Amino acid sequence: MIRIAIIGGGISGLSGAHTLEPHRRAGTAEYVLYESSPHLGGVLRTEHIQNCVVEAGPDSFITEKPWAADLCRALGLGDQLIGSNDADRKTYIVVRGRLIPMPDGLMFMVPTKILPAGLSPLFSWTTKLRMAQELFHPPRPAAEDESVAQMVERHYGSEMVDRLADPLLSGIYGGEAANLSVRAVLPRFAEMERTHGSLGRAMLAARKKMPKAANKPAPPLFTSLKNGMQQLVEAIVPQLNQSSLLTNTAVQSIQREAIGWTVSAYPDGRTTGLQSAHFDAVIVAVPTHAAARMLAVAGPELAAELAAIAYSSSITVVLGYDREVRQNLPPGFGFLVPRSEGRRLLAATFVHNKFPHRAPEDRALLRCFFAAKNAENIWQLSDQEIVNLVREELQQILGLQAEPQFARVYKWKSAMAQYGVGHLERLDRIERLRQQLPGLALAGNGYRGIGVPDCVRSGQQAAKQLLVI
Numbered sequence: 001m002i003r004i005a006i007i008g009g010g011i012s013g014l015s016g017a018h019t020l021e022p023h024r025r026a027g028t029a030e031y032v033l034y035e036s037s038p039h040l041g042g043v044l045r046t047e048h049i050q051n052c053v054v055e056a057g058p059d060s061f062i063t064e065k066p067w068a069a070d071l072c073r074a075l076g077l078g079d080q081l082i083g084s085n086d087a088d089r090k091t092y093i094v095v096r097g098r099l100i101p102m103p104d105g106l107m108f109m110v111p112t113k114i115l116p117a118g119l120s121p122l123f124s125w126t127t128k129l130r131m132a133q134e135l136f137h138p139p140r141p142a143a144e145d146e147s148v149a150q151m152v153e154r155h156y157g158s159e160m161v162d163r164l165a166d167p168l169l170s171g172i173y174g175g176e177a178a179n180l181s182v183r184a185v186l187p188r189f190a191e192m193e194r195t196h197g198s199l200g201r202a203m204l205a206a207r208k209k210m211p212k213a214a215n216k217p218a219p220p221l222f223t224s225l226k227n228g229m230q231q232l233v234e235a236i237v238p239q240l241n242q243s244s245l246l247t248n249t250a251v252q253s254i255q256r257e258a259i260g261w262t263v264s265a266y267p268d269g270r271t272t273g274l275q276s277a278h279f280d281a282v283i284v285a286v287p288t289h290a291a292a293r294m295l296a297v298a299g300p301e302l303a304a305e306l307a308a309i310a311y312s313s314s315i316t317v318v319l320g321y322d323r324e325v326r327q328n329l330p331p332g333f334g335f336l337v338p339r340s341e342g343r344r345l346l347a348a349t350f351v352h353n354k355f356p357h358r359a360p361e362d363r364a365l366l367r368c369f370f371a372a373k374n375a376e377n378i379w380q381l382s383d384q385e386i387v388n389l390v391r392e393e394l395q396q397i398l399g400l401q402a403e404p405q406f407a408r409v410y411k412w413k414s415a416m417a418q419y420g421v422g423h424l425e426r427l428d429r430i431e432r433l434r435q436q437l438p439g440l441a442l443a444g445n446g447y448r449g450i451g452v453p454d455c456v457r458s459g460q461q462a463a464k465q466l467l468v469i
């Protein structure tokens with residue numbers, strides 16, 4: 001029987017435990033999951049306020065990546081999965097204080113329909129000319145990694161970086177296009193440039209190749225759960241061995257022994273009285289900055305590589321309004337704010353439009369997002385001050401003056417990994433160093449995908465890796 005410690009009770013660690021559970025029942029494995037906070041689920045947290053489903057962390061996951069939805073189905077939540085209301089999908093970009101809809105045919109930031117992009121007030125004539133010229137870009141041999149901003153600028157110019165690439169990536173990674181690795185964050189783009197040169201032509205070619213499902217509507221872009229993302233946590237936890245789940249237990253170090261590993265942690269939320277336990281193997285499923293601290297002695301070189309992966313902090317603010325606000329808000333999913341607008345708010349989602357079951361018909365639910373420097377600059381403010389600031393920005397952008405019926409502020413310190421230029425090379429070095437420490441597996445959002453589906457997969461893979469040692 002193999003004894004495994006899982007460090008971190010977010011969705012990555014829980015997915016690892018769920019993969020180990022049948023082996024525990026069969027008597028071939030045993031696990032203990034350590035979670036420093038009182039809650040399991042990490043950043044997956046949902047509140048139910050005045051009949052609204054309020055997401056503190058992620059609100060959904062992308063449908064194209066199957067691992068989270070597959071896990072939901074395995075947990076019996078298949079009938080609870082809901083898709084985004086894509087028929088009403090419209091996202092605005094704030095340009096000089098006005099809301100401009102993103103034109104039809106944009107695939108991420110790549111225009112695939114000439115007319116809507118050509119007529120859109122979102123782009124200047126210079127950018128429109130660049131879009132036309134882009135179609136003639138020759139294939140480019142694979143070069144060094146570069147930032148998303150560098151690549152997009154080479155194809156479409158700096159306005160495209162400012163108005164689309166940067167706001168879209170801020171909404172996903174909480175980071176800047178100038179710092180994020182194109183190979184790690186948009187690997188398809190790097191490949192399309194190598195094979196086709198033009199991203200526009202490559203997108204069109206890919207679309208032509210897609211099998212046409214007769215009379216079948218396209219799957220929704222985003223998937224969520226009727227009762228919110230925490231429903232996934234509430235379904236997974238009861239299926240695990242309860243006495244294996246140690247909340248309020250912060251791991252301080254993981255030490256390699258002649259055989260196996262020693263995990264040392266403070267139990268019951270204490271900061272004294274370190275307790276140690278022995279395991280054959282360990283899954284470290286915490287953000288890489290926390291993993292680096294635990295592994296500082298066991299693997300100093302590995303710890304240095306893990307510590308070098310940057311993380312950004314974010315703040316979500318959810319506001320509930322009455323029927324009148326709902327009637328007067330523009331249609332669509334919400335808006336993104338380019339950095340050049342000089343605002344603090346990065347994005348706002350009109351949650352009541354994006355998903356069904358999120359708010360009663362007579363309610364509007366807005367979710368506002370701050371990240372990186374914009375979040376750090378307001379971190380010290382009280383919740384009320386942050387709500388006031390959000391209301392000021394919403395008034396200026398949407399003309400929204402109404403008093404919210406409720407407001408909640410959620411702060412997430414260093415929770416979103418930033419895949420910087422050279423991230424994939426760093427992952428290769430991490431993997432080599434990890435292999436020198438038998439019985440160690442790594443999972444979480446610092447490696448090969450920040451979204452919930454990638455985290456589910458990383459936890460599952462880490463568990464499978466250890467089951468074969």
Ligand SMILES: Cc1cc2nc3c(=O)[nH]c(=O)nc-3n(C[C@H](O)[C@H](O)[C@H](O)COP(=O)(O)OP(=O)(O)OC[C@H]3O[C@@H](n4cnc5c(N)ncnc54)[C@H](O)[C@@H]3O)c2cc1C
Nearest residue numbers: 008010011012036042043057058059251444445450451452
């Ligand atoms: C505000 C926000 C919005 C997001 N929106 C989306 C979205 O819409 N769609 C999407 O797919 N993804 C989204 N993401 C990303 C995604 O939710 C996360 O990347 C993913 O949930 C991370 O899961 P995890 O288990 O790897 O990490 P976490 O959820 O961070 O869990 C790690 C756990 O480890 C614990 N821990 C830390 N240190 C220790 C220690 N020393 N000892 C024991 N335990 C420890 C922590 O308390 C925590 O519970 C969002 C993230 C944030 C923050």
